[in-house]
Amino acid sequence: MTEQTRPDADARPSYKDTLNLLETGFGMRANAIQREPELQALWRERGIDLEMGLSNPGPVFTLHDGPPYANGALHMGHALNKVLKDIINKHRLMQGRQVRFVPGWDCHGLPIELKVLQAMDQEQRRALTPLKLRKKAAAYARKQMEGQMAGFKRWGIWADWDHPYLTLQKEYEAAQIEVFGTMALKGHIYRGLKPVHWSPSSRTALAEAELEYPDGHTSPSVYVAFPAVEAPQQLRAALQDQGVDLPADGDSLQSTLQVAIWTTTPWTLPANLAVSVNDRLDYCLADDGRGRLLIVAADLRDTLSEKLGLPLAAKAVVKGALLAGLAYRHPLLDRHCPVVIGGDYITTESGTGLVHTAPGHGVDDFNTGRKHDLPVLCPVDEAGTLTEEAGPFAGLNVLKDANPAIIEALEAAGALLLQESYGHRYPYDWRTKKPTIFRATEQWFASVEGFRNEALAAIDAVEWLPASGRNRIEAMVAERGDWCISRQRTWGVPIPVFYHRSSGEVLLNADSIAHIQALIAEHGADVWWEKDESELLPPSHQGEAAQWRKGTDTMDVWFDSGSSWAAVASQRDGLSYPADLYLEGSDQHRGWFQSSLLTSVAVNGQAPYRTVLTHGFALDEKGRKMSKSLGNVVDPMVIIEGGKNQKQEPPYGADVLRLWVSSVDYSADVPIGAGILRQLADVYRKVRNTARYLLGNLHDFDPGRDAIPVEALPLLDRWMLQRTAVVLDEISDAFERYEFFRFFQLLQNYCVADLSNFYLDIAKDRLYVSAPNDRRRRSCQTVMALIIERLAGAIAPVLCHMAEDIWQNLPYAVAEDSVFRRGWPVVPDTWRNESLNAPMQQLRDLRGAVNRVLEECRGRQELGASLEAAVRVDARSASLQSALTWLADHGDPEVDGLRDWLLVSQLQLGGEPWAELLASDDANPLAVIEVARARGEKCERCWHYESDIGQHADHPSLCGRCVAVLKRR
Numbered sequence: 029m030t031e032q033t034r035p036d037a038d039a040r041p042s043y044k045d046t047l048n049l050l051e052t053g054f055g056m057r058a059n060a061i062q063r064e065p066e067l068q069a070l071w072r073e074r075g076i077d078l079e080m081g082l083s084n085p086g087p088v089f090t091l092h093d094g095p096p097y098a099n100g101a102l103h104m105g106h107a108l109n110k111v112l113k114d115i116i117n118k119h120r121l122m123q124g125r126q127v128r129f130v131p132g133w134d135c136h137g138l139p140i141e142l143k144v145l146q147a148m149d150q151e152q153r154r155a156l157t158p159l160k161l162r163k164k165a166a167a168y169a170r171k172q173m174e175g176q177m178a179g180f181k182r183w184g185i186w187a188d189w190d191h192p193y194l195t196l197q198k199e200y201e202a203a204q205i206e207v208f209g210t211m212a213l214k215g216h217i218y219r220g221l222k223p224v225h226w227s228p229s230s231r232t233a234l235a236e237a238e239l240e241y242p243d244g245h246t247s248p249s250v251y252v253a254f255p256a257v258e259a260p261q262q263l264r265a266a267l268q269d270q271g272v273d274l275p276a277d278g279d280s281l282q283s284t285l286q287v288a289i290w291t292t293t294p295w296t297l298p299a300n301l302a303v304s305v306n307d308r309l310d311y312c313l314a315d316d317g318r319g320r321l322l323i324v325a326a327d328l329r330d331t332l333s334e335k336l337g338l339p340l341a342a343k344a345v346v347k348g349a350l351l352a353g354l355a356y357r358h359p360l361l362d363r364h365c366p367v368v369i370g371g372d373y374i375t376t377e378s379g380t381g382l383v384h385t386a387p388g389h390g391v392d393d394f395n396t397g398r399k400h401d402l403p404v405l406c407p408v409d410e411a412g413t414l415t416e417e418a419g420p421f422a423g424l425n426v427l428k429d430a431n432p433a434i435i436e437a438l439e440a441a442g443a444l445l446l447q448e449s450y451g452h453r454y455p456y457d458w459r460t461k462k463p464t465i466f467r468a469t470e471q472w473f474a475s476v477e478g479f480r481n482e483a484l485a486a487i488d489a490v491e492w493l494p495a496s497g498r499n500r501i502e503a504m505v506a507e508r509g510d511w512c513i514s515r516q517r518t519w520g521v522p523i524p525v526f527y528h529r530s531s532g533e534v535l536l537n538a539d540s541i542a543h544i545q546a547l548i549a550e551h552g553a554d555v556w557w558e559k560d561e562s563e564l565l566p567p568s569h570q571g572e573a574a575q576w577r578k579g580t581d582t583m584d585v586w587f588d589s590g591s592s593w594a595a596v597a598s599q600r601d602g603l604s605y606p607a608d609l610y611l612e613g614s615d616q617h618r619g620w621f622q623s624s625l626l627t628s629v630a631v632n633g634q635a636p637y638r639t640v641l642t643h644g645f646a647l648d649e650k651g652r653k654m655s656k657s658l659g660n661v662v663d664p665m666v667i668i669e670g671g672k673n674q675k676q677e678p679p680y681g682a683d684v685l686r687l688w689v690s691s692v693d694y695s696a697d698v699p700i701g702a703g704i705l706r707q708l709a710d711v712y713r714k715v716r717n718t719a720r721y722l723l724g725n726l727h728d729f730d731p732g733r734d735a736i737p738v739e740a741l742p743l744l745d746r747w748m749l750q751r752t753a754v755v756l757d758e759i760s761d762a763f764e765r766y767e768f769f770r771f772f773q774l775l776q777n778y779c780v781a782d783l784s785n786f787y788l789d790i791a792k793d794r795l796y797v798s799a800p801n802d803r804r805r806r807s808c809q810t811v812m813a814l815i816i817e818r819l820a821g822a823i824a825p826v827l828c829h830m831a832e833d834i835w836q837n838l839p840y841a842v843a844e845d846s847v848f849r850r851g852w853p854v855v856p857d858t859w860r861n862e863s864l865n866a867p868m869q870q871l872r873d874l875r876g877a878v879n880r881v882l883e884e885c886r887g888r889q890e891l892g893a894s895l896e897a898a899v900r901v902d903a904r905s906a907s908l909q910s911a912l913t914w915l916a917d918h919g920d921p922e923v924d925g926l927r928d929w930l931l932v933s934q935l936q937l938g939g940e941p942w943a944e945l946l947a948s949d950d951a952n953p954l955a956v957i958e959v960a961r962a963r964g965e966k967c968e969r970c971w972h973y974e975s976d977i978g979q980h981a982d983h984p985s986l987c988g989r990c991v992a993v994l995k996r997r
């Protein structure tokens with residue numbers, strides 16, 4: 029349904045003036061660039077955005093914000109996340125819940141540190157002290173935060189913008205120190221030498237969450253033979269049984285028996301301290317045709333024979349358990365090493381089934397080494413350079429020249445069986461995009477093992493939406509190793525420990541934690557760098573300050589953000605811990621959801637959230653990741669304000685961005701692009717025009733004076749209220765379940781199918797043609813007023829600006845100065861009348877069938893407006909017949925006329941078939957439908973074809989009904 033300008037009425041202004049036309053200040057166009065900021069200012073002035081949430085009488089609702097990183101421009105991922113949160117908050121707020129949304133920012137960490145460093149030249153960097161770097165980093169983070177905050181505000185997000193939480197705030201840092209301290213005192217924090225993911229390019233340890241696995245990585249893999257120098261008696265005996273006699277002396281043994289291994293990191297060979305086997309696998313001694321026996325897994329013999337180009341004829345087969353106790357000579361360094369039993373991680377999927385073991389460079393290696401008392405040798409420094417312990421290879425870099433040099437040396441030593449490049453998943457530093465290595469270092473760990481079962485129980489008590497989230501995080505927590513929480517960087521919260529300068533003893537106790545926590549609460553974490561040990565040590569140790577050295581490690585930023593439940597949710601007024609809801613991207617199962625869970629469980633034995641809702645990622649319209657190189661990046665600010673070419677990229681406003689968020693099934697990845705935006709803008713316009721039509725027809729309506737009681741309304745109006753009640757129920761249910769795409773579909777269908785194409789289409793005659801105060805018009809206005817107020821409420825969480833704009837344009841007085849103060853729409857029971865559904869459905873179906881026949885005539889250009897038609901309906905189905913009877917018996921004679929509902933000038937029910945037809949439908953099971961040209965002449969005012977035109981001398985071109993209306997005006 030659209031507004032029609034009536035050319036006839038235009039030609040004769042006198043009759044146009046007698047129609048009741050639309051009148052409203054609510055524009056057809058949103059003019060969002062100007063209007064949305066005005067409405068936002070109105071919310072601020074009237075204390076609607078934050079104060080209302082704080083003063084609501086209902087129970088507290090806490091959606092605890094996951095902090096975005098304070099770096100870079102806002103993108104569609106931010107939009108999806110923050111708008112979803114805002115939709116939920118606004119809905120809860122309208123339900124009367126107490127809502128304080130505290131926005132957060134993650135401010136520490138390497139990317140910001142790097143930004144600061146990149147902005148400086150060589151000279152400046154040399155003069156840079158840790159403290160200067162921290163000041164610059166803090167200023168940078170705050171500036172970035174301010175930019176992002178301005179964007180969030182423009183999207184219509186409501187939050188406690190004056191009191192955000194930043195992980196660099198001193199009260200936040202102090203709370204984080206407390207979390208660390210409590211975990212330490214409970215025995216969950218320890219220091220240990222352990223291989224960790226190490227980034228030589230960043231010179232720091234990395235957490236799992238800081239790794240990425242790009243496609244296309246290849247490593248220079250090598251197959252190497254280690255000469256045996258000793259064979260245990262048991263093995264010798266077992267081999268003898270199979271006819272293989274090993275030489276007794278070591279020198280002969282070396283050339284006879286060799287252990288074959290495979291590695292993708294040749295640079296770790298100088299750190300080799302053992303070869304591990306799986307005790308349950310079969311291993312075979314295979315003759316290589318050159319006089320030596322190679323030990324390989326029996327299952328891999330054929331594959332290896334082909335790969336190495338050696339015959340590898342099997343001479344004997346033994347269980348891995350028997351190989352333990354073999355000793356071999358390191359082919360490059362002067363040392364003898366054992367073959368040991370590893371674990372089930374040793375398989376026959378690739379390699380040789382015997383695993384080169386360097387405890388300083390791999391987690392399995394480390395664990396196996398610990399079982400067999402091997403030292404943790406790590407001859408690689410923090411830049412990835414081999415140290416003196418690597419012998420002749422010292423000074424080479426493991427990611428550059430070490431591999432070729434070591435491969436060359438293997439070849440020279442006659443130990444190289446094969447070299448080939450090998451493509452596999454390999455961890456890279458997500459920031460520098462450079463490969464990482466495993467490197468054993470002294471690090472601080474949170475012992476997940478110490479509270480793993482509690483964490484799993486806590487996961488079980490949480491509601492995960494979608495449910496698959498539970499399995500994801502459960503598997504991750506069940507399998508994860510201890511959490512390495514120390515970083516060798518400057519821009520972060522210090523690990524608050526002291527080391528004894530001579531003994532290396534660590535000082536970390538209740539006293540020291542309390543003292544540092546108090547200092548940080550007062551001065552911020554800079555104090556760790558500003559003051560020396562004499563002030564940082566607790567009073568009990570200040571006398572011996574010279575003996576202690578403060579630590580230089582900072583905490584993993586995931587520990588920062590993972591402490592937000594302690595620093596924010598459980599500390600600030602108006603928030604609850606555990607929070608009602610955490611809502612982030614599905615990658616946070618291994619990020620923030622997990623770090624928050626681990627710290628909360630370790631300290632308090634419970635999850636920090638009751639429900640966790642996840643969303644996917646924003647992709648382009650073809651389902652591809654957005655990237656600058658593909659040129660498919662959609663910028664939320666361009667959606668709102670338009671791009672350089674406003675024809676191609678028009679300014680849609682924040683509401684269209686928000687409508688997009690509501691429209692997608694965010695449980696998976698979601699597409700966005702120019703085509704989708706055009707469709708959304710179309711839906712937006714339909715809703716807006718529906719609202720405008722309702723508002724425009726209410727300009728002379730005052731509910732207190734003109735409204736008709738619901739019980740006294742005609743059937744059509746009663747049905748419209750019943751239908752609205754059902755739609756609002758379904759919309760409420762969709763919001764409760766966070767299924768906003770259902771809201772989007774319901775809203776669209778309601779505005780288009782129920783209102784525009786049906787109820788309001790029929791209402792035109794009632795609204796325009798009647799005298800202003802006619803009951804048939806006032807009853808329609810009654811329904812329109814009831815609907816517009818609730819429609820505004822139902823769209824308010826999503827289309828907040830449009831909803832408020834509607835409210836501010838209501839043409840009559842209401843008690844509430846904002847749609848949000850009215851609260852979530854509820855409908856009185858008087859609206860509900862399910863007995864209307866069945867007959868109305870029959871009549872709507874009939875209307876659809878008649879419209880199809882009329883359309884057919886229009887298509888042949890035999891008919892213009894439907895009012896030019898006369899229709900005969902002969903009901904066939906019993907249900908239609910009874911609906912017609914119901915309408916005749918109970919319908920309001922002025923409103924519930926089927927002729928008016930069909931928008932035709934004449935209607936005949938039953939009777940003889942007509943002779944002169946324009947078209948007919950004989951096949952419809954509902955009814956026989958015949959269409960003919962309407963008899964009589966067209967009334968110039970109401971466009972109906974009537975036979976009583978010309979009977980009134982003053983109005984020769986009007987029908988009797990219109991003449992009567994004019995008399996009453």
Ligand SMILES: [Zn+2]
Pocket residue numbers: 967968969970971972986987988989990991
């Ligand atoms: Zn008329």
